[in-house]
Amino acid sequence: MSGKPASPTVRALRVIRDAAGVGRLVWIAALMIVSSLTEGIGLLMLVPITGLIAGKGALGAAGAWLEPVAAWPVGLLLAMVVALVIMRAALVYLVLDARYRLGLTLTKVMRIQTQNAILAAEWRWLCRQSSSDHVGHLMGEADRVGQLGEEALSIATGLITATILLFTATVVSWKLTVVALATAGLVATCMIAMRSRREVAVVRYSDAYQALNAQVTNGLFHLRAARIGGAEASLVEQFNHAARVMELAEQQYNRTHSLVHVMLQVVAAVSLGMLVYVATMHLHSPLTALVPVLAIMARLVPVATSLQQDLSRWGHDRSALDGLQDLIGEATRNVEARSAGTDAPALREALVLRGITLRYEGRETPVFDGFELTIAAGSVVCISGPSGSGKSSLADMLSGLISPDAGEVLVDGQPLAGALRVAWRSRVAYVEQIPYLFDGTIADNLRWGLPHEDDEALWDALGLASASFVAALPEGLATRVGEQGRQFSGGERQRLALARALLRKPDLLILDEITSALDSGNEAAVIESIAALKGSCTVLILGHRSTLQRLADHVVELAPGD
Numbered sequence: 001m002s003g004k005p006a007s008p009t010v011r012a013l014r015v016i017r018d019a020a021g022v023g024r025l026v027w028i029a030a031l032m033i034v035s036s037l038t039e040g041i042g043l044l045m046l047v048p049i050t051g052l053i054a055g056k057g058a059l060g061a062a063g064a065w066l067e068p069v070a071a072w073p074v075g076l077l078l079a080m081v082v083a084l085v086i087m088r089a090a091l092v093y094l095v096l097d098a099r100y101r102l103g104l105t106l107t108k109v110m111r112i113q114t115q116n117a118i119l120a121a122e123w124r125w126l127c128r129q130s131s132s133d134h135v136g137h138l139m140g141e142a143d144r145v146g147q148l149g150e151e152a153l154s155i156a157t158g159l160i161t162a163t164i165l166l167f168t169a170t171v172v173s174w175k176l177t178v179v180a181l182a183t184a185g186l187v188a189t190c191m192i193a194m195r196s197r198r199e200v201a202v203v204r205y206s207d208a209y210q211a212l213n214a215q216v217t218n219g220l221f222h223l224r225a226a227r228i229g230g231a232e233a234s235l236v237e238q239f240n241h242a243a244r245v246m247e248l249a250e251q252q253y254n255r256t257h258s259l260v261h262v263m264l265q266v267v268a269a270v271s272l273g274m275l276v277y278v279a280t281m282h283l284h285s286p287l288t289a290l291v292p293v294l295a296i297m298a299r300l301v302p303v304a305t306s307l308q309q310d311l312s313r314w315g316h317d318r319s320a321l322d323g324l325q326d327l328i329g330e331a332t333r334n335v336e337a338r339s340a341g342t343d344a345p346a347l348r349e350a351l352v353l354r355g356i357t358l359r360y361e362g363r364e365t366p367v368f369d370g371f372e373l374t375i376a377a378g379s380v381v382c383i384s385g386p387s388g389s390g391k392s393s394l395a396d397m398l399s400g401l402i403s404p405d406a407g408e409v410l411v412d413g414q415p416l417a418g419a420l421r422v423a424w425r426s427r428v429a430y431v432e433q434i435p436y437l438f439d440g441t442i443a444d445n446l447r448w449g450l451p452h453e454d455d456e457a458l459w460d461a462l463g464l465a466s467a468s469f470v471a472a473l474p475e476g477l478a479t480r481v482g483e484q485g486r487q488f489s490g491g492e493r494q495r496l497a498l499a500r501a502l503l504r505k506p507d508l509l510i511l512d513e514i515t516s517a518l519d520s521g522n523e524a525a526v527i528e529s530i531a532a533l534k535g536s537c538t539v540l541i542l543g544h545r546s547t548l549q550r551l552a553d554h555v556v557e558l559a560p561g562d
């Protein structure tokens with residue numbers, strides 16, 4: 001049975017409950033209630049203290065039950081108030097600490113959930129996504145979700161405090177409290193009137209934030225190309241535009257926020273004036289009722305103001321949670337079949353593509369239509385063809401990264417479907433045209449994905465990849481490669497990447513135009529390395545280089561729409 005979908009607020013509260021755990025929330029709620037109670041009791045103490053100051057009998061009929069307390073020495077009463085204030089300060093500290101910790105937990109939980117969902121999604125879905133959007137979600141938006149946890153607790157604290165303050169006021173004088181509630185209605189009406197204005201500002205802010213984030217990440221990722229290609233000026237212009245839009249959106253948001261804040265203070269002052277007028281001119285309330293109720297109302301104003309601010313921030317930050325949940329939902333709907341417990345099929349005979357059709361979303365013509373190919377295990381096959389003919393797509397299918405829309409990819413007769421396709425990837429290694437190297441040592445980079453390989457295995461792999469230059473480095477395997485391997489030449493980076501691939505001892509090694517950055521001497525060395533793999537590993541080379549084609553046992557020439 002599918003019920004009504006939960007409202008965004010309920011969904012947000014559920015996320016907070018799941019991240020924090022019910023036990024922790026109950027503990028925090030207890031702290032908040034006790035802390036607010038101490039405040040209520042402290043304010044209630046004003047009744048006997050005012051009675052003592054105003055003189056005997058000033059408590060009147062309403063405060064008659066506090067007569068015994070009023071008989072206590074004034075010093076004792078004041079000491080009790082001070083003790084309550086200290087106790088409340090300690091409780092407030094605990095509540096604040098719990099609030100911050102809940103915020104941090106929420107950010108962490110949402111970050112991990114989002115990242116896991118993205119990582120588990122199908123490659124074809126991932127290709128359609130914007131990386132900068134994902135960065136924005138994982139960084140800024142996840143932080144805002146953390147704020148949501150703090151705001152939820154702050155709102156709860158405000159509501160509990162307001163309830164206890166109102167209850168205390170009722171104990172002192174219910175008539176005055178009714179008048180106070182009527183004036184509070186004025187405040188609430190004002191807040192509701194401002195709500196839609198605030199929501200529009202929130203949406204605009206979120207959109208502007210995403211756009212600016214995209215500009216920042218895209219700009220930094222592609223700075224090299226922009227600098228060389230003379231596109232810096234347009235990059236700067238786009239960034240400036242996004243920054244201006246962000247400034248305006250933030251300005252509008254802050255203005256709305258401040259306006260609500262100021263309006264609230266004005267309405268609160270008017271309400272307070274009305275309260276004093278009605279109390280003195282119509283209800284003829286005694287001082288012992290009026291002073292505590294006024295003190296309670298004066299305390300209620302900042303409580304209501306923070307409540308309003310927290311509600312406004314809650315609305316603002318909830319849009320971040322909506323965004324993250326949408327992303328998680330979409331990624332989960334596009335999840336890859338799980339491979340845990342599935343044995344990767346070994347390639348001993350042949351890798352076969354049978355009747356393959358592959359069509360990308362939004363493209364009229366398929367890249368492959370009924371395509372057939374057999375690759376004998378241990379052979380070197382070169383896939384050649386013009387740009388856009390489908391070389392990378394073919395490699396993606398053979399490596400198990402994507403599955404065709406029709407037809408089968410078979411490893412020794414086993415169709416690569418579902419979890420088997422994912423498991424097969426553990427037997428495949430891939431060297432990209434522009435290899436990925438991160439800012440760590442050579443050893444760190446080689447051990448990427450294989451953290452337990454010893455130094456001997458690393459040197460063996462470097463030897464196989466013709467990367468003997470590492471031995472000549474003063475720090476050897478401990479040499480840092482710099483961000484994206486910038487401390488090495490293009491050819492050296494590719495040989496390091498080849499060594500990393502060989503360390504995996506793959507059944508299938510895919511090399512994507514890897515010799516394009518090598519000089520003839522290095523190319524010959526790498527070609528020799530690849531030739532040495534014949535028989536022990538199936539090698540798929542993407543590219544047109546004649547040197548590579550000569551090495552291959554078989555050259556597959558692709559034409560667009562094969």
Ligand SMILES: Nc1ncnc2c1ncn2[C@@H]1O[C@H](COP(=O)(O)OP(=O)(O)OP(=O)(O)O)[C@@H](O)[C@H]1O
Binds near residue numbers: 127363391392
């Ligand atoms: N994720 C994708 N979404 C939509 N179309 C895609 C996607 N990936 C590739 N294509 C399209 O599929 C066709 C084959 O692309 P592919 O990258 O496999 O070709 P290629 O031969 O490797 O090209 P190149 O030599 O230029 O790298 C191209 O027309 C390309 O535009």
